[in-house]
Amino acid sequence: MLTHNLGYPRIGSKRQLKKASEAYWKEKISLHDLLQVGADIRLQNWKLQQEAGIDLIPSNDFSFYDQVLDMSLTVGAIPERYHEIVTDQKRPELDLYFAMARGYQKDGLDIIAMEMTKWFDTNYHYIVPEFKKDQKFKLFSTKVLEEFKEAKRLGIHTKPVILGPISYLLLGKEKEEGFSRISLLKNLLPVYLEILTKLENSGATWVQIDEPYLAMDLSNEQKEAIQYAYNEIKKACPSLKVLIASYFDTLGDNISLASSLPACALHIDLVRAPEQLEKVLESIPKNMSLSLGLVDGRNIWKNDFKNSLALIEKAKKAKVSERLLISPSCSLLHSPCDLEEEHNETDLTTEIKNWLAFAKQKVWEVSHLKNLALGKEDKANLTILSDNQAAIQSKTNAQIVHNPKVQKAIDLLDSGYSQRKSAFGDRQKVQEDNLKLPLFPTTTIGSFPQTKEVRQWRAHLKKGVLTQNQYDELISQETKTAIQWQEDIGLDVLVHGEFERNDMVEYFGEQLNGFVFTQNGWVQSYGSRCVKPPIIYGDVSRPQAMTQKWTSYAQSLTDKNVKGMLTGPVTILQWSFVRNDQARSATCQQIALAIREEVKDLENAGIKIIQIDEPALREGLPLRVSNWDEYLEWAVDCFRIASTGVEDKTQIHTHMCYSEFNDIIKHIAAMDADVITIECSRSQMELLDAFAEFQYPNEIGPGVYDIHSPRIPTEDEMVQLMEKAKAVISDRQLWVNPDCGLKTRGWKETKEALTRMVQAAKTLRKDTGLNISSFTTNAVNTP
Template sequence: MLSHNLGYPRVGSHRELKKADEQFWAGTIGKDALQKVARQIRHQNWETQREAGIELIPSNDFSLYDHVLDTSLMVGAIPERYHQLLDGKSNKELDLYFAMARGIQVGNLDIKAMEMTKWFDTNYHYLVPEFVKNQKFSRYSDKVLLEFEDALQKGILTKPVLLGPVTYLLLGKEKDEGFVKTDLIDNLLPVYISVLKELASRGADWVQLDEPGLVLDLNDNERLAFQSAYQQIREAVPKIRILVTAYFGALEDNLAVATSLPVDALHIDITRGPEGLAAILEDRAFVESTKKLSLGVVDGRNIWKNDYKKSLETIEKAANILGTDRLMIAPSCSLLHSPHDLDLEKDEAVLTPEIKNWMAFAKQKLGEVAALSKLTGTDWCSDEAYLANQEAIASRHVSTLIHKPTVKERAARITEKDFERLNAFPFRQKIQLEKLKLPLFPSTTIGSFPQTDDIRQLRARLKKGTLTLEDYEKRIREEIISSLRWQEDLGIDVLVHGEFERNDMVEYFGEKLSGFVFTQNGWVQSYGSRCVKPPVIYGDVERPEPMTVKWSAFAQANSEKLVKGMLTGPVTILQWSFVRDDQPRKDTTFQIALAIRDEVIDLEKAGIKVIQIDEPAIREGLPLRKRAWGNYVKWAVDAFRLSAAGVADRTQIHTHMCYSEFNDIIDSIAAMDADVITIETSRSQMELLDAFARFNYPNEIGPGVYDIHSPRVPTVDEMILLLEKALKVIPARNLWVNPDCGLKTRKWPETEAALRNMISAANLLRESVEVTS
């Protein structure tokens, strides 16, 4: 029985890659220094996995920014706007790579970044491949070969990992009409085959092709693409052993396609699709074949210890039919979605020993995989490691930290009335127009302003005790007032207080809610250099006291303009946390929603007239299979409405969503009944608004007019063009002007320049509409 891993966190145990990337972008280090850090992370990852007892260690799971972008460079799928950066010099590859990821604006060179969206139902973001009719592919980057050779030089024969060709196409977007992206499979395969042949010639034994597209709803043509692709690969590269991985769900109606692929092993996700094992074991053709089955029994997307008893029973069920020699043991998916190492959590005041004993991060999950592999087929009931594991599992089940009867009782008393505003939107809109007195095309930002090093140092010093709370709050008040004056001078209509007191939009609230616990180093990659440190929801959730009222009230008292109260919504808090797995996610979400509802009501009482409840994660929580959508969207929408519905008609409720496809859930977004929704649209050139137009979305909407995830500053004309596109599908009185997302990760100079252009665009549009109306 082989133990193997699908992928490992790539930012480094102390976010070394994040720091190196950002230093490179700032020009303080060069390419060689960046690549040195990258090599050190890869080498440490390989050593960690070897020491843990992993037999098949992956390579090419590392990325400087995004593995889907890496694949686009490998196959030469470089959009035409970047061709001016192609000069045939290998030392320019990195510049091209980051230009595609982030855009570039140097002198007369001004190129937009590629579109970014969520990786399946995770909080990881990938760069969306762009395809044109008759797209040609050719090898451009040899990263996979270089990293395989790098490991060989360290004496490690790795299992190179590639994003599978069909899933790669499924993740992309057609930029022309008249073709379907999977029709490009025959054009794409020669590049993959070329890479696989060269890996084989260099000594690769196993290659992992990730095809999570197999857990999606596929049509007949897409299924045929899988069959055709792997038949061609097998014929062209007969000797290399191929592992196809399907994760994030069960194969279901794609089972026959997956099990019939001419490959050497198939990986399934037992944690997110436990029913999939029984289906495979009932597939006579698979059982009678010689293919190996990789069981993803260790959850790669959560931080709870594996229950050895359940996993060993599952493994032995498969072993009884297939035999242990045909089994492989692995995490459910890449450990990219897990924090790096639980051993780095040293402060018991932050993470108590009792709760820490329930957890496993990426490094510990490697140990679980190796342990399960060794225990299978033994008398594991008396094994020391097994007994210690079961003791930890049992202690969590009986812990008094987890359950709060008063929280459960309040949730049980929720009625349909709790989900409803007093009156429908048309009635509320009239009242809000009268009370708020906002101009046509009101402007706002999404909430946060740049978090400078000085601001971060303030929080760090407060935590260390080298700055008093009084001095800290004095500095925060100064920052808020300064940002208010700057916004007023700029001419923004609805201000924000800047969120200078907040570390992360979820972590900040989790720190103020019961039932949450935090880590010191539990970082995971969200995109590029952006890392988040998700809270851990281990028990029942409630709000002991107001969380944001103090700072919002202070800001509103210091400006005659409207200042938004800023909150994170219940579904996003759930999605961007590591969530308890001992009760339905709906129950946990409703507990959070009640806490947010209390905060919304208190903000209104404090005189806040505009309250934003961000829900950027509501789309990513959508099940991957459409048949399961109905149940999720019902409770997700209800959770938002529960959090927002306690206020009067005059209070304007905003929500914000970003980097998701909304077309397929537009009716659910409308059902949230927010007075205003602000959404990401600039990278897609307002394509997302098509869904809102077709649906005839009734409420107000602020389509983002510039991409905050890129450092480039868009021109006034560029923003006006986007707003004019929006006006074709949105009534003028319902249109807001705002950036795509919060500005926390940006620098002040680019923020000031971009917002200045945004206000100029809004003013010019007002003049134009007033002249023609």
């Protein structure tokens, strides 16, 4: 029986990689300094897992930005627009890499970034590979080989991890018509074989190949491609021990396919899908080892050793005990680094902290499970098991988890909680009369740059350096400046800027019962962007108003409408570490009722436009299409519970980013938000096709510039994007806005980009030839 890990957090326990990367981008540190930070993190991660007793420690799980982008660089899938960076020998490879992720706007070059989207049903984002018909691949970057050799020089024999060829292709997009990206496998596979051969020649014994698409619905063509790929790998590297890893869901109808592949081991996720174990045991051949993913790689609760040992025992009874591997369910990329590091998490109560395990603790849990499964019943192991079960029992019985008032409110829910008073067409007329907005109204998604000073004020408030009154005065001045600036450039619907908020989920969780927060529970969202998810440990309720103070203050400064800004219940759920003792839908309903109360308070305070962001709605989709309807039914219902308690004149907005909408468009429409704003710039308005084909009836704000890149688009670019939108969506429905919030951007680029955006809207109005009065009085019958 072996232990192994699928991947470890790459950000560093104190977010060293984030800080170093951002310093490098600002030219404050050298490339050598950045590379050294990466090397230090890798060494720390390898040693930590070695000390915990992990038999097969991963390498190449480290990344300076994203593991999918790493593979694009490795196989030379570099879009043509980056060709000049590739051929310029003065620019290091890492600058090309970052340009692909973030765009490039210097040295006389102006290159847009590659598209970014969510990694399956997580809040991690990956850079989408771009494919052309008959595309050629070649070994361009040898990162996977270099990191294996680096660990070997340090005395640590690792198991290199690479993204599998089928999943890599399926995660990408065809950038030309007339071909399927899976057809590129024969061009791509020789590069994989070259990589694996070089690893084998360098002394690698095990290689982990991630094929998360094995947990997805696959076509016959895709299944045949998987079989072909791994037959070729086996022929090229017969002595290499290949572990094929699938995670995030059950293998389902792919069990026989996965079991038939010529690999040494198969990894399955028994946290998300424990029910698959029995069928896998029936299907797996005698010469294939089985990796049991028992420790939850995506949540922070301690493993219940009793349950995990029962699954191990079931596998042992099936006579595969000598072929078992024990591991987390998936890469620990999605977990915070360390619960017990010195000075970490001192604000958590002893009771709640005793229920938790972060990445470092999880690798130890894997090691403990092996020892317990092998029957090592010495005093130390018996104590470990006893302490574990005491922690599990403590959480089950804790009084702080359950609130009878919340349970009663949930029991009283009925269909009346999720319906607006009137249909959208009627509401739209009332809102046009009430809001008096121009054609192509301009707005932002909500947040403005959180400068170093703003973050410092918040830190000083927590430390007692600033009093609450002093802090409020600083935030007031920042808000006032932002309102004045928005008025000056001519935005139509303003926002207060969210300067008082640390994070769009954390801010609300801090004010809701049932949540607790960590000090250093950071996980990577994309690139250098890290988030600190709240922990939902118990029943959720709202003790008092959360946003009315600053929204009302901002509204008092202007005659223009200021949006109330809220985070929706599904996103709060998805971007938190959620309790595992009840259905996620039940927790989401509790959050929805709390947000509903906040919406009503804002309306009563005179706020006419309220935005309830749900960027994570699609992210929560189960991987299997057969399970979608059940999820979407309760997710959409929760949004409606939160949003429908207002009068017709109150305009409800929602925002979603980096989502494919084609297959869930009817559910997006069922949310019945008056206005939806979406990411569209990186996809060049492709996402609007779904809304056009569905004849989406409500209003839409397709993002006209990518806020995840420092690149500033021209006014003409924005106009051209909106012209594409106008070709498929009626003028009356369209808003003009950025892709997402501007919290992570700098003020200089924000001001320049938004000024251009407002001017682009004015150009559109001029070109359309409609004025405000003709729009509001005559456009009602526009199809």
